[in-house]
Amino acid sequence: MSKPKDLVQGTLDLLILRIVALEPMHGWAIAQRLRQMSSEVLQVGQSALYPALHKLEQQGWIKAEWKISETNRRAKYYSLTRAGRKALTEEAANWERLSTAISAIVRAV
Amino acid sequence: MPRWFTQFRLTCRSLFRTKRVDQELDEELQYHLERQIAEGMNAGLAPEESRHAARRAMGAITKSKEECRDMRRVNFIDDLLRDLQYAGRNLRRSPGFATLAVLIMALGIGANTAVFSVVNTVLLKPLAYREPDRIVTLTNPLTTGPALTALGVKLVSILNFQDWHDQSSSFEAMAYYQSAEAAVMAGSTAEYARATKVSPEFFRVFAVEPIVGRFFTDEEMKPGSSGALIISYAYWQSHFGGSARVLEQTVRLYGRTVPIAGVLPPGFGFPEKTDLWRPVNTPILEPTATFRGGQNYFAVGRLKPGVPLERTQAEMTSIARRLEQQYPEFNKGRTVAVARMRDEMVGDVRLTLYLLLAAVSVVLLIACANTATLLLGKATARTREVAVRFALGASRRRIVTQLITESLLLAFLAGTCGLLLAYWGSKALVALAPANLPRLTETGIDAWVLAFTFGMSLITSVLFGLLPAIYASKVDLHDALKQAGRGPVPGGGMVRMRGVLVVSEIALAVVLLSGAGLLIKSFVALHNVALGFRPENVLVMKATVPAPITVASQFFKDVLSQIARVPGVLAAGATMVPPGNVGSMGPYYFDHMPQRLDPSDPSAVISVVAPGTFAALGIPLKRGRDFSDRETSDTPFVAVVNESLVRKSLPGEDPIGRTIFCLFDSPKAMTIIGVVGDVRERGPAREPIPECYITYRQHAYNGNSLSIVARTVGDPTALTETLRRIAHERSPDVPMKFTTMERDTSENVSAPRFRTLLLGVFAGLAVMLAMAGVYSVMAYAVSQRSNEIGLRIALGASTGSVLRLILGEGLALAGLGLALGLAAAVATTRLLTTLLFQVKPNDPQVYVAVAVLLGLVALIAGWVPARRASKIDPLTAIRQE
Numbered sequence: 001m002s003k004p005k006d007l008v009q010g011t012l013d014l015l016i017l018r019i020v021a022l023e024p025m026h027g028w029a030i031a032q033r034l035r036q037m038s039s040e041v042l043q044v045g046q047s048a049l050y051p052a053l054h055k056l057e058q059q060g061w062i063k064a065e066w067k068i069s070e071t072n073r074r075a076k077y078y079s080l081t082r083a084g085r086k087a088l089t090e091e092a093a094n095w096e097r098l099s100t101a102i103s104a105i106v107r108a109v
Numbered sequence: 110m111p112r113w114f115t116q117f118r119l120t121c122r123s124l125f126r127t128k129r130v131d132q133e134l135d136e137e138l139q140y141h142l143e144r145q146i147a148e149g150m151n152a153g154l155a156p157e158e159s160r161h162a163a164r165r166a167m168g169a170i171t172k173s174k175e176e177c178r179d180m181r182r183v184n185f186i187d188d189l190l191r192d193l194q195y196a197g198r199n200l201r202r203s204p205g206f207a208t209l210a211v212l213i214m215a216l217g218i219g220a221n222t223a224v225f226s227v228v229n230t231v232l233l234k235p236l237a238y239r240e241p242d243r244i245v246t247l248t249n250p251l252t253t254g255p256a257l258t259a260l261g262v263k264l265v266s267i268l269n270f271q272d273w274h275d276q277s278s279s280f281e282a283m284a285y286y287q288s289a290e291a292a293v294m295a296g297s298t299a300e301y302a303r304a305t306k307v308s309p310e311f312f313r314v315f316a317v318e319p320i321v322g323r324f325f326t327d328e329e330m331k332p333g334s335s336g337a338l339i340i341s342y343a344y345w346q347s348h349f350g351g352s353a354r355v356l357e358q359t360v361r362l363y364g365r366t367v368p369i370a371g372v373l374p375p376g377f378g379f380p381e382k383t384d385l386w387r388p389v390n391t392p393i394l395e396p397t398a399t400f401r402g403g404q405n406y407f408a409v410g411r412l413k414p415g416v417p418l419e420r421t422q423a424e425m426t427s428i429a430r431r432l433e434q435q436y437p438e439f440n441k442g443r444t445v446a447v448a449r450m451r452d453e454m455v456g457d458v459r460l461t462l463y464l465l466l467a468a469v470s471v472v473l474l475i476a477c478a479n480t481a482t483l484l485l486g487k488a489t490a491r492t493r494e495v496a497v498r499f500a501l502g503a504s505r506r507r508i509v510t511q512l513i514t515e516s517l518l519l520a521f522l523a524g525t526c527g528l529l530l531a532y533w534g535s536k537a538l539v540a541l542a543p544a545n546l547p548r549l550t551e552t553g554i555d556a557w558v559l560a561f562t563f564g565m566s567l568i569t570s571v572l573f574g575l576l577p578a579i580y581a582s583k584v585d586l587h588d589a590l591k592q593a594g595r596g597p598v599p600g601g602g603m604v605r606m607r608g609v610l611v612v613s614e615i616a617l618a619v620v621l622l623s624g625a626g627l628l629i630k631s632f633v634a635l636h637n638v639a640l641g642f643r644p645e646n647v648l649v650m651k652a653t654v655p656a657p658i659t660v661a662s663q664f665f666k667d668v669l670s671q672i673a674r675v676p677g678v679l680a681a682g683a684t685m686v687p688p689g690n691v692g693s694m695g696p697y698y699f700d701h702m703p704q705r706l707d708p709s710d711p712s713a714v715i716s717v718v719a720p721g722t723f724a725a726l727g728i729p730l731k732r733g734r735d736f737s738d739r740e741t742s743d744t745p746f747v748a749v750v751n752e753s754l755v756r757k758s759l760p761g762e763d764p765i766g767r768t769i770f771c772l773f774d775s776p777k778a779m780t781i782i783g784v785v786g787d788v789r790e791r792g793p794a795r796e797p798i799p800e801c802y803i804t805y806r807q808h809a810y811n812g813n814s815l816s817i818v819a820r821t822v823g824d825p826t827a828l829t830e831t832l833r834r835i836a837h838e839r840s841p842d843v844p845m846k847f848t849t850m851e852r853d854t855s856e857n858v859s860a861p862r863f864r865t866l867l868l869g870v871f872a873g874l875a876v877m878l879a880m881a882g883v884y885s886v887m888a889y890a891v892s893q894r895s896n897e898i899g900l901r902i903a904l905g906a907s908t909g910s911v912l913r914l915i916l917g918e919g920l921a922l923a924g925l926g927l928a929l930g931l932a933a934a935v936a937t938t939r940l941l942t943t944l945l946f947q948v949k950p951n952d953p954q955v956y957v958a959v960a961v962l963l964g965l966v967a968l969i970a971g972w973v974p975a976r977r978a979s980k981i982d983p984l985t986a987i988r989q990e
Contacts, residue, residue: 027137028144045166046141047173050134055180058119060112066133069140071147076137083112 012044012052014095017080017088020062024079026069027053053078061087123178124186134177142167188507192514199515206487207519210480213881214523214569216874217476219530222554222562224469226535227542228462229561230552236451237376237551239316244450245418247273247283247408247425253442257712257798258691258791264404266439269432270308273408273445276428279421282313283410285389288380290814292653292844294361295348299844301653302344302384304362311386312339314411315379321345322356322371329370330388337387338367342375344384360385363813364655364842380407401439402706402772409450422447438706454547460944461864468624468871471617473565475878477573478614482607482885484516484577495581509578516574517567524566528554531562541866543859580606607889611882612926618872618879619930619963624938625872626955627948628865634947635858641788641797642688643727647850648825649687650817650832652843658809664840665805665815666738669719671835677822682722683805683815687850688788689857692716695772697801699758702770713754713799714790715773717808717815723749723785725820726850733765733783736804746807748779753787754799771801774810779803792857794946818850825849864944876966879926883970887919891978898978899986911979919971920964927963931956 019025019033030053031044056062061084069075080088123130142163149159200207235241249265256262265285274283284307291304309330312318319339329337338360340348349355359366362385373386412421425445433440455462488495495508532554539552652668654661665683672681686692696710703710720736722728731752740747748769755764767781787797805812821828829847836843855862891898898911938950948955 026140028141031141046138047167047176050138050141050173051176051180054177058116058180060115063115071144073140073143074136075140076133081112081115 011095012048013056014088014091015042015044016049016052016056017061017084017091020078021080021085021088024065024067024077026075026077028075030078056084060084131174134174138167138174188510189514192511193518195511196515196518200518203487206483207522210483210519211523211526213476213479213483213878214520214573215526215530217473218520218524218527218562218565218569219534220469220871220874221466221473221565222527222531222558223534223538224462224465225561226531226554226558227538227549227552228466229555229557231458231546231548232455232462233557234548234551236454236548238379241451242449243281243412243414244314245410245412245421245447246450246453247410248446248448248453249404249429249443250446251442251708252444253709258694261404261691261694263407265406265408266401266404267406268401269440270406270408272432273425273428276431277421277424279412279416279424280410281413282310283408284308284311284314285406285408286311286380287389287406288383290651290653290846291385292363292655292813292842293385294655294842297841299655299842301844301846302360302362303381304385304387305380305383306389307386308389311409312373314409315377316411317373317377319371320374321353322369325370325388330390332390334388334390335365336367337370338362339371339373339386340369341373341378341382341384343378343382345372362387362655401436410447418447418449439708441708443708458546458860461860464624464864464941464944465867465871468621468868471621472871472874472878473569474572475614475617475875475882477569478610478617479878479882479885480519480569480573481576482610482882484573485580485607485610486885486889488512488577488581491581505582509582512578512581513570513574516570516578520566520570520574523569524562527565528559528562531558538867541863543863544856546860576606604890604893607886608922611879611886611922612929614879614882615923615926615963615967616930616933618875619927619959620934620937621868621872621875622959622962623931623934623956624941625865625868626959627938627941627945627950627952628861628868630952630955631945631948632858632861632865635793635861638789638793638947640689640793640854641728641786642850644850644854646821646823646825647725647727648819648821648828648832649848649850649853650819650829650836651814651846651848652817652836653814654840654843655813656840656842658812661813662806662809664843665719665817668836668839669721669817670738671839672817672819672832673721675819675828675831675835677828679820679822680721680724681817681819682725683719683817684722684726685717685805685811685815687816687818687853688726688728689790689792689854691790693773697754697758697772697799698770700768702776711758711799713750713771713801715771716790716800716802717773717805717812718802719805719815722818725818727820728788729786731784731786733781735783736802740804741806742809744807746777746779747782747804749783749785749802750781751785751787751797751800751802753797754801755784757799769801771803773803774808777807794861861944861946876963879963880966880970883919883923883967884973886922887915887971887974888977890918891915891974895978895981895986899981899983902979902981902986903983908979911981912975915975915978916968916971919975920967923963923967923971927960930963931960934959 015034016030019030019037022033025033027046027049031046031049034042034044053062053064057064057078061081062078063081064076064078066074067077145163145166146156146159149162150156152159154162236244238244246263247265247270248263249269250256250262267285270283270285274280277283286305286307288303288305290301293300293302293304309325312324320342322339324339325337328334340355340360345351345355349358352358355369355372359368361367367387378384412418425447429440429443429445433443498508499505535552535554539549542549652665654664656664669681669683672678691714693715694712695715696706696712698710718736720738720740723730723735733749736747736749748771750764750769755762759767764781764784768778769781770776770778785802788800789795789797790800791798805815817832819825819828819832826847826849833845833847836845898915901911901914934956935951942950
């Protein structure tokens with residue numbers, strides 16, 4: 001599993017924000033959830049996932065905290081910050097606009 | 110929590126708790142791995158198999174760790190730290206190079222910092238008064254032409270001042286003052302104190318309040334009252350031990366007991382480090398001038414808040430125009446000039462200081478070029494190292510950053526050393542500087558100077574580091590690696606670049622050297638100019654008699670006759686101000702006083718002297734006779750004039766016996782009894798003007814204070830104690846101050862000496878650096894071409910022809926630099942015009958001397974490498990390749 005080639009630049013950030021918005025989650029769970037929610041279409045490897053998580057944390061959009069996981073081990077849980085929630089709204093709107101535009105063109109052909 | 114704070118906290122955490130952050134990253138990824146394995150086992154894989162599968166699925170863990178770190182943006186700082194470490198190691202590995210580079214740059218940065226610290230203090234720092242931008246000076250210049258003396262422009266008369274004060278509305282306060290060395294008694298010792306007479310609003314101009322006591326009362330400021338004193342903090346400490354009971358004390362000033370009213374806060378001593386201030390209306394010995402033409406005071410004012418200078422100037426100009434019509438005999442052609450006090454204070458020195466700053470930055474530029482040459486040499490030697498790093502995948506940006514870091518490290522080391530140099534340097538500057546440089550004693554290293562040094566280091570590191578770094582980063586991988594095992598290869602560009610650097614070094618040095626040459630020639634001319642008197646072997650004793658004028662005159666008469674009899678004294682006299690200074694100026698008329706005076710009437714320097722003064726000072730008597738002891742206020746008034754006055758006003762006539770009026774303290778008719786040679790009273794740089802000498806017993810004004818001048822056989826200072834004893838026996842209340850005429854005269858040229866000396870030192874530095882530049886370029890060229898030269902020798906070239914070849918190349922570089930430098934010098938030295946005396950900025954002699962000197966320097970610098978080249982052993986040289 002590597003970085004999905006067909007994932008538009010920056011889309012991974014949006015997806016992560018969207019998923020973390022549901023509840024605090026660790027990296028593994030985020031990857032799983034992403035797969036499930038996209039009906040196995042989108043598969044994100046750790047080599048793309050973790051740098052993205054760390055970037056989002058550095059940007060202040062998500063925050064991390066260590067908790068005990070469902071397997072009874074220490075795991076790093078990410079959750080959305082207030083700035084992150086705002087960013088998510090904006091990014092989602094952007095995406096909506098972009099995808100509508102692209103779809104319009106693609107269908108027209 | 111604000112977002113930036115979160116980010117900052119995270120960055121700090123990544124930077125300073127690296128281990129912890131890395132551990133957490135490991136743990137996070139480890140957890141992911143475990144879940145992956147667990148998933149595999151759930152799917153039915155054996156544990157071992159599942160582990161392998163998971164590892165494969167996870168990919169290169171190290172790489173993603175690195176990416177995570179990148180995302181935390183700490184790599185940049187990490188790189189910087191690593192680069193710094195690397196740079197430090199590199200410098201340690203070549204201590205000779207490092208020391209040389211740091212030393213050269215430290216010299217440049219240090220000299221710049223030292224000069225800047227002076228510029229900062231004198232020109233940039235605001236004055237240490239409350240809202241100093243509102244403090245202005247008021248002067249009364251002539252619009253018709255340049256003033257005869259510099260001081261004459263600044264002085265104002267009380268009556269004009271009163272009208273300015275009463276008619277203007279822009280000022281919160283306006284005051285006039287006059288400062289002098291006054292005779293005071295401290296216990297039983299007579300001494301001088303700087304005393305300033307001030308008008309009522311003086312302290313409001315500066316917005317100072319006494320820290321002890323009070324200001325003058327209205328009663329104390331009334332004409333004829335006994336007055337009171339306000340003393341400076343320094344005087345309070347030195348004379349009253351800072352005692353709180355100082356207000357019960359008195360000071361004996363000019364023989365009168367004056368009570369102390371207050372003490373001013375520390376740091377306030379305007380003007381000229383005043384010790385004592387007193388109200389202007391309490392005449393102690395000196396009469397108060399009620400003559401509109403008597404310009405004896407300085408005027409200052411504080412603008413009302415928000416009133417712009419231009420509006421004030423406009424208001425004062427219209428007042429001046431009114432006064433011009435009202436009193437044309439004094440004010441015709443006079444206007445009022447308002448200037449910010451700081452600008453006015455630094456007026457004369459601004460040009461000198463900017464000149465020095467420019468000169469010293471040229472030195473820094475040369476130092477940069479020099480260091481760049483050194484670094485280029487290093488860069489060549491490191492071609493392979495850089496090539497290997499390229500080959501291993503370093504980006505060009507990383508390599509340039511690394512090389513720039515090295516320059517930065519060098520520059521900051523140099524900056525630190527430079528700061529140390531600057532600390533000593535600025536002390537030396539202060540010691541050398543002319544005493545009239547305002548505020549100089551406050552010079553020191555403050556935050557601004559530190560910032561300046563820091564900025565300098567930063568800029569220079571780019572100046573000298575960028576070129577070599579770019580050069581190094583352009584290494585051709587293929588070529589460089591192919592040269593494995595051999596020495597570095599000089600590219601054509603490399604040699605050219607060094608050539609350009611050394612040519613610009615020489616050109617800059619030539620500019621500085623030309624400037625210094627002009628100033629030196631001008632200073633020599635200034636030194637050799639005939640002053641009109643002979644300053645050597647003259648002792649000067651200033652004495653002030655705190656008693657009525659008749660007593661004072663008797664004192665000087667007695668003391669002078671006694672001094673004249675001292676063995677070793679050739680002649681003795683006394684004068685109001687020592688020669689080379691203008692004490693007073695006034696208009697003069699022949700035969701009778703005109704009905705109406707006019708400011709454009711011819712005026713003369715007026716000097717009060719005692720008999721014997723001309724002989725003591727070595728001023729030649731051309732016709733007639735000197736004053737004698739017989740002349741008193743009861744005998745007919747007499748005067749001696751100088752040749753300029755005769756030339757200007759009595760050409761072709763016999764001046765002896767003519768009647769002259771010189772307006773000093775009384776419009777009395779005087780008979781001219783003698784003519785003396787001209788003295789350059791306005792300083793050595795300015796032509797003599799008409800001068801009228803009058804004698805001390807016929808003119809009482811300011812007659813309590815005279816400088817006794819005694820011409821001696823040998824060292825004049827040997828007689829100091831004898832003269833002091835004579836005066837002290839005659840009156841123990843008289844304070845005295847000794848100097849020699851030579852010292853006094855040399856202070857007159859301290860400003861040109863200061864700038865000449867400094868520019869000379871800077872030019873010397875520049876030439877030394879340029880010489881080192883030529884040497885290093887030549888030595889480098891020889892070492893690169895040793896094999897070619899060896900071949901030439903093997904083919905029969907003589908030692909002489911090799912010498913000529915190499916020297917010729919060095920001289921060609923020097924010649925180019927010289928030509929460019931001379932062109933630049935001709936263009937820039939015009940700025941020096943106002944600083945030059947009897948020398949034109951395009952003086953051919955100076956430029957020829959500069960060219961010869963630089964040629965010689967280049968020859969010497971090129972000789973050593975050329976000599977080495979001619980001694981190359983062809984066998985070794987060829988085998989080396």
